[in-house]
Amino acid sequence: MSEALRLALVVAGKDLRAELRSRTALLSALVFSALVLVIFNFARDPTVLAAADLAPSVLWVTFALAATVTMNRAFTVERENGALDGLLLAPIPREAIFLGKLLANLAFVGTVEALTLPLLILFFNVDFGRALPGVVGVTALATLGFVSVGTIFGAMAVRTRFAELLLPVLLLPFMVPPIIAAVQVTSRLLAGRPLSEMGGWLRLLTLYDIVFVTLCTMVFSAVVDE
Amino acid sequence: MTPSPELGHPGPALIEGRGLRRAFGRLQVLKGIDLSAAAGDALAVVGPNGAGKTTLLRILAGIMRPSGGQVRVLGEPLGRGGSVARRAIGLLSHQSLLYDDLTLTENLTFAARLYGLPRPGEAAAAALEDAGLADRAGDQPRKLSRGLLQRAAIARALIHGPRVLLLDEPFTALDAAAAERLRALLRARLGAGLAMVLVTHDLAEAWGLVTRVAVLLGGRWVADESRSGALETFLPRYHALIGV
Numbered sequence: 001m002s003e004a005l006r007l008a009l010v011v012a013g014k015d016l017r018a019e020l021r022s023r024t025a026l027l028s029a030l031v032f033s034a035l036v037l038v039i040f041n042f043a044r045d046p047t048v049l050a051a052a053d054l055a056p057s058v059l060w061v062t063f064a065l066a067a068t069v070t071m072n073r074a075f076t077v078e079r080e081n082g083a084l085d086g087l088l089l090a091p092i093p094r095e096a097i098f099l100g101k102l103l104a105n106l107a108f109v110g111t112v113e114a115l116t117l118p119l120l121i122l123f124f125n126v127d128f129g130r131a132l133p134g135v136v137g138v139t140a141l142a143t144l145g146f147v148s149v150g151t152i153f154g155a156m157a158v159r160t161r162f163a164e165l166l167l168p169v170l171l172l173p174f175m176v177p178p179i180i181a182a183v184q185v186t187s188r189l190l191a192g193r194p195l196s197e198m199g200g201w202l203r204l205l206t207l208y209d210i211v212f213v214t215l216c217t218m219v220f221s222a223v224v225d226e
Numbered sequence: 227m228t229p230s231p232e233l234g235h236p237g238p239a240l241i242e243g244r245g246l247r248r249a250f251g252r253l254q255v256l257k258g259i260d261l262s263a264a265a266g267d268a269l270a271v272v273g274p275n276g277a278g279k280t281t282l283l284r285i286l287a288g289i290m291r292p293s294g295g296q297v298r299v300l301g302e303p304l305g306r307g308g309s310v311a312r313r314a315i316g317l318l319s320h321q322s323l324l325y326d327d328l329t330l331t332e333n334l335t336f337a338a339r340l341y342g343l344p345r346p347g348e349a350a351a352a353a354l355e356d357a358g359l360a361d362r363a364g365d366q367p368r369k370l371s372r373g374l375l376q377r378a379a380i381a382r383a384l385i386h387g388p389r390v391l392l393l394d395e396p397f398t399a400l401d402a403a404a405a406e407r408l409r410a411l412l413r414a415r416l417g418a419g420l421a422m423v424l425v426t427h428d429l430a431e432a433w434g435l436v437t438r439v440a441v442l443l444g445g446r447w448v449a450d451e452s453r454s455g456a457l458e459t460f461l462p463r464y465h466a467l468i469g470v
Contacts, residue, residue, distance in 0.1 A: 018325055091309060
């Protein structure tokens, strides 16, 4: 294992341990997700719109908003007692810090998504059936991209006075492309459409991931160094 | 004014800054600062609010980039990655750098892992033992008093055995006994060959510890002298320099 990856796992492990102790981000995001699903469930008219038609949009709106709530935590925890200085002071590459934060955020957001999906199935009575592996796959693909962007914006916002407000303002526009692509793929998966119909959207998601993971890793040092 | 090398202990500088400048927009906070500290040196940097003391310390720690100039630690430029120079630095800030959701053991084990210590758990336990906090190892920082928290912060700053210790207002909020304990610990480390740069407003607390005092005003040195006499003889000169 490379030294940078080892250090990234050390940083991610610290974040996971801290979150498991406080459960601040996970609990808030889960309550938020449940609330969004309840509201959407009661807001729709089942005689006009079938649950299966609405489910992909509701799923991804919920994922996106819950992820924003979750990712706020990654760098606000570094603000306590000047802990970010302790990280920056250490003899570790800035890229390892970014990778560690990214891994921790992926774990948090992934957990929220894994717990939200059954809630959606429960509320909307949608049969994912054979589409489930595909939905899990597209969720992983889309989540990697927007969590990368969320991690870099979290680092950017943490030194400001309104970090909690600034993150969604910065992040939500960047979430639009992967969310649109993910909704399109999820709709087609639920409708049992062939994979060839989703190729373009999947390529968009892959390209988004490659571009933003690379870009965010490269600019992290400039973002956190004063 | 350039600090005079002869004021320090003989031997090579463990930390050295040359031509350090830093601007925030149009505001020039540091205007070409030179400094050096050798083993056993304890340099106190004093000056009024806004003189650039904390900025200087953050640049020396490698947390802030200078607009110009260079910091060398153990003869190596202070880089961004896993350099020897970075390993040699310890920082005791007025904040503890500890995570409130982790216990003291977890905090120090994490720090030990960041510095690549071979047995992080044992290093954390030893650091807590040295700081007299072995019985509080399972407590979270938020449960500690200010004095105990400062001891935990010292344990974190020293866990990797730094050669250069940077201190930012280390005596803030400490009671007399805790301040004396901190002075004793720092004296012992200086005796063992540590170099120290200390930023403070409270010269009375630091006077017995430091070997040199440098006055920073408007981003430049206006005085740099060895601590030869009593604080009472230095203070009138200092007050005259900063216009109090």
